Amino acid sequence: MLLILCPYCQSRRAELEFRNVGAAHISRPSDPQTTTDAQWGEFLYQRDNPKGRIAERWLHIHGCGRYFNAIRDTISDVFVTTYKSGEPPPAMPSEAKP
């Protein structure tokens, strides 16, 4: 079971306190009515599925109830960092090659 640092609680807690709620940094178009079907479809359904680091939203549902963002590595399942909603994704050092 993973340990996840909630950026609001500042506490590393067990995975079962959290829910994954999908990709982060997908902003809702400010005026949806002006979008084309393709643009709206993109907003609704198209998500990156990278091998490696991914920005995700998590909900501390059995804790403080806050939504926050996390950078997770999809290969190792390791949380690289977590940060508060509204904050920009931290600059990531590019993956160090061994």
Add this chain to the structure above:
Amino acid sequence: MSRFRTGAGGRIDRARGINFTFDGRLYTGLQGDTLASALLANGVHLVGRSFKYHRPRGILASGAEEPNALVTVMRDAGRTTPNLRATQVEIYEGLAAKSQNRWPSLEFDLGAVNALASPLLASGFYYKTFMGPRFLGSNKAWAKLYEPLIRRAAGLGRAPEAPDPDRYARRYAHCEVLVVGAGEAGLRAALDASADPHCRVILCDEQAEMGGWQLNAGSDDLVEMLETLGARPNVRLLARTQAFGVYAQGAVALAQRLTDHLAAPSPETPRERLWQVRAGEIVLATGAIERPLVFPGNDRPGVMLAGAVETFANRYGIRPGERAVVATTCNSAYGAAFALKQAGVDLAAIIDLRDKPDPALAANALKAGIPVHTASVIVGTEGHKRVRSVRLGKVEPCGIVKSTDSIACDLVAMSGGWVPSVHLFSQSRGKLAWNGETGVYSPGKDAPGQKTRSVGLCSGEFPADMRGFHNGALPTPDEKGAAKAFVDFQNDVTARDIRLAAREGFHSVEHVKRYTTTGMATDQGKTSNMNALGILSGALEKPVPDIGLTTFRQPYTPVTFGIFAGANRAGLFDPVRKTPAHAGADALGGVFEDVGLWKRAHHFPRKGETMHAAVNRECRAVREAVGLFDASTLGKIELVGPDAAEFLDRVYVNSFAKLGIGRCRYAVLTNEAGYVIDDGVVARLAQDRFHITTTTGGAGRVFAMFEDYLQAEWPELRAWQTSITEQFATFAIQGPKAREVLAPLVEGIAMENEAFPHMAMREGRVAGIPARVFRMSFTGEAGYEVNVPAGEGARLWPVLLDAVDKAGGAVYGTEAMHVLRAEKGYIIVGQETDGTMTPDDVGLGWAIGKGKRDFVGKRGMMRTDLIAPGRKQLVGLETLDDKTVLEEGAQITDTPTPAPGSAALGHVTSSYWSEALHRPIALAVVAGGRGRMGETLHVPMPGGAIPVRVVSPVFHDPEGARLHA
């Protein structure tokens, strides 16, 4: 003392005899024996039959890696555990064990005829042999004929059929260092780590006694180390505890056996305890497992691993045979030879594959009078239920093997060298590194997030007296013999099977594993994987590291279901949510159904009443007089703040800006895609305060969705929500007499129709209890929903019940509620909708606030496909025969005999007998349904298609006059 026991030594208590039975026969062992050692002490080697061929099998190993000696231990019908390794079962007075996979008996097993059919049972036999006859249809013969037969013949022990009466406990633990394995390396690691009193250390070992290989020697060091550790308050010692799974970030699962070794366990004590440990560092001291030699006939009872023979002799004081042959490629088997000699066993020969064994060891053997054959192998064995002799083969320098003498013996101790136990390291996702010098995979780099350290033999570092190995099958005079040279003992896979797979084109180790099933038995190939890789390497002419390695999975050894279930059984399987009036409904004889975690009263049968009769009576009561319904499970949210109305405008399809204080509105929630996901009622308590209801099942989802938009999408909105689902008990009073029943109980609310109209909300007191009273209806009758503080619900329920009774009404359950709402065409989210229905599809287009610039779902429901003609729309259906109640979920077509493969027009979503209309009614979604009023469609069923007429979904009181009465 039995002639199979040595005179002295070992860790058994020779003064304490213990009686036990095996296959019904009484034996005596000693305190400290495992079932395996106790059987060997009675001269019993034959303990099981093999998986496929039912070959006689004996005890191979002395620990968790044992592939053959699987037994069932029985205490009673519920306390029966199959597939235990006899080498790990501690005996107790009265223990009853039996062998498995044999019929009628272990000595005479009819399944052994399978051996005659062995050419049919080679690699992939499932796919090759059992393919016909074709006239039965594809795969029919397999499913109906072959599989049941094979499953009966090939298999393990039978699971008990009675419920497990034991308790299973669970604990969480945190430590700086977890040490797995209490052999010498593990003990030293635990001592070092725990020298710092702030370092919490857990040391676990699967055996009853800690010490590992040191238990064979009986060193004073061991006693001292255990005493030191035991005296340290920062150390927790867990014996009989298997670390069976390593998970992310230092999470390790341990299974502790608490009572399995006791003759009469206290019912107070749990049988097992699951430890979920979070460790800063995992120190693996799991040792090494000996590799069997793969030679023809290597599976006969009496053929054992050399290290196991040494353990049985030294630790348990066993003489496992009268005359032994040691076959080896490794120095350590010489130790076994000397131990046997010491135990008084006659040593017929040491057969060493190497042409130059360690000179000192060879000299010692010769000095002890043991003949040493170098560059030699066993090329065959004789004997049926016990090995009787072995045939010696000489490996010529050119590689050809010449069969020479036969050597009589009743015990073969074999060693192909040692393989580090990297299972837990592999589970931690660490990278394994190939070491060509020792012929093993050993732990390499840790996986990200893991901190492990392998110490002792499991690190792959072997001392000189454990050097020497052979990967793969031993050379044989001809390939034919390899048919019975077993690699995987538990799954009956031979060297020839693996070569056959390679010839048939399976080159990936993952494919070979699945095709031959090597390494796929319950032991996960603990004794077979390296040999299988070696054989595959030879067959493919590729070095072992180029072939790859399959991954070890949790659990290391099989774990009981009980330990995972823990206390979560029967009534504690799931949490149970009960409404404040639950006891009252229960006392009335309510029949409850599960709705999520809630218990909801489904109907209230009176004496002798069927469910249908009860539901019909409850429906009549509501239509003709008044009904009382417990609606407390509905989700409830209170939303507060200056921007609360604006927020509601943005999330619901409806408009709320103009909703007056004290007024309610039916509200539809869609997702961004434009599909209905929930509905409920929004009431305005004040300018900046709303009471919102959701569906019972949607409460959590809706709350999380609102929170998501409030926190992340529109953080500028000043609105805050609180879940008040558990704060209120909610009772619906519905029917023409609802006002008459409720009004006398109400204080502070004008109850006249004009003063308190439909879809209004008032605050006052009901039976003296502060209440939020909604005038609304999910039945089509005039009615109220009374919300009181949850703590008062149990007090209000009997008051309302009494008033309803006196008015000739009745309490009703969820089934009557479903019928009543269907008669009015009210949808239930999740029944009429399935995540692909827009508000317009289900006839709720009227609810959409037309003037709103944006709301969640607005853009979604304008997508081309969502406004295209021909979408499925909510309609009513009447069966033409006026008596058939349709099946919910049934397909709807335009002809009674649709062409195979043609699409349906839609399906039945709700279907009931309507007591009010005296006919069956149904709701359905049908393509272009609103344009089909009056059309006849068909519901094809196994007994023939049922013709139906498409009608309006509102069957009862279409004008709505009763609501406003």
